[in-house]
Amino acid sequence: MVLIEVLIAFFITYFATPILIKKLKAHGVVGIDVHKSAKSVCAEMGGLAVLLGFVGAFGFTVLLLRDFDFHITSAFLTIVFAGIVGIVDDLFTLKQRYKPVLIAFVTTPLILANVGRAEIWFPLFGWIFLGTAYLIIIPLGVATASNLTNMLAGFNGLEVGVGAISCFSLGFLLALMGKWDAASLALALSAAFLAFLFYNWYPAKIFPGDTGTLFSGAAIAAVSISGGVEAAGIVMMVPSAIDFTLKMFSRSPFSHRKKFGDTVVAEDGTLISPGYAALAHAFMNVAQLKERDLVVVLLLMQALYSSLGIFLTLFLR
């Protein structure tokens, strides 16, 4: 049944994306690909296709199995609501400070489903008692995760690749632990991200937009919480967290691009860092990388931390 769900998510996203590209371009929902010399125009808000694939797959499971597990349904609702916040952001450009508040607000179903839980397992420490603070950590965690993935973005295939790798790793881990409900959610998400990657990989035809990035982070956090593998989710978010922390070192963390400008693209396609601290810029400092190389490096880093999350949870729990 999980396989059918994964296939549904993959094919809905795969066939919906080209239609969406045409429609979005026709309605002027487009963005400039800043890391190309040609500065080409691509369709924006493609995360909607991923959302459609995910909703279709989950709808199939619920309709066919009539299996309403409250934990999984609450995670599903939180992820979909985060996607809707992303759609609103793409269409009306929300201020940065409103996004975490709105995402925290949409975690209400997840909070309700987890009333009574008070402990979290952490590698090397075991079960840590948090009391009612656990319920406060849910909106904080989901809002933080969705905004972290929203910040480590802007290169063809990066956001979607990170989503695909993280969700696949979470699905794999949860399947090994025998938690098939949560695993099916994560694997359906990774299949939808993978299908979208065919169109978003360098040179991109469509960008995921905030619909895709906010949704991706919220999905990782919500699946981790509903599957009880919060520590693995935290470890998988490390690359995005490093990027966020480095950007916060700056005196004006939310207006880097105004102050320093965009990444410069040399004639041969090599990227030159604008100078402020960020994860992608750290790699640009040590090597001459083109956009595709940089994305491969960041995805490898994501795979490293995803493997670490799986390893720590499986072997130390």
Add this chain to the structure above:
Amino acid sequence: MRKHTQWSRVLFLMVFSLEIVTSAFVSMYVAWFFAMSFSVINGIAMILAGIVGFALGALVFWRFSVKFSRWRSAFKR
């Protein structure tokens, strides 16, 4: 510059980023050690210490990448 040299540097920096996680873990252990007697505060203190350790580790990571770029330029000259 040779392609394999570029990739070895990048892979080195990638593995070096593990020091950030290590730094966060060490900070959490220190907080765990000092906050053992406060059962509810324990977890919160650990999370806060982890964030501080993570930030310090990230700072070291960034400074290292900048130094690396300067060594590279000096070596070229």
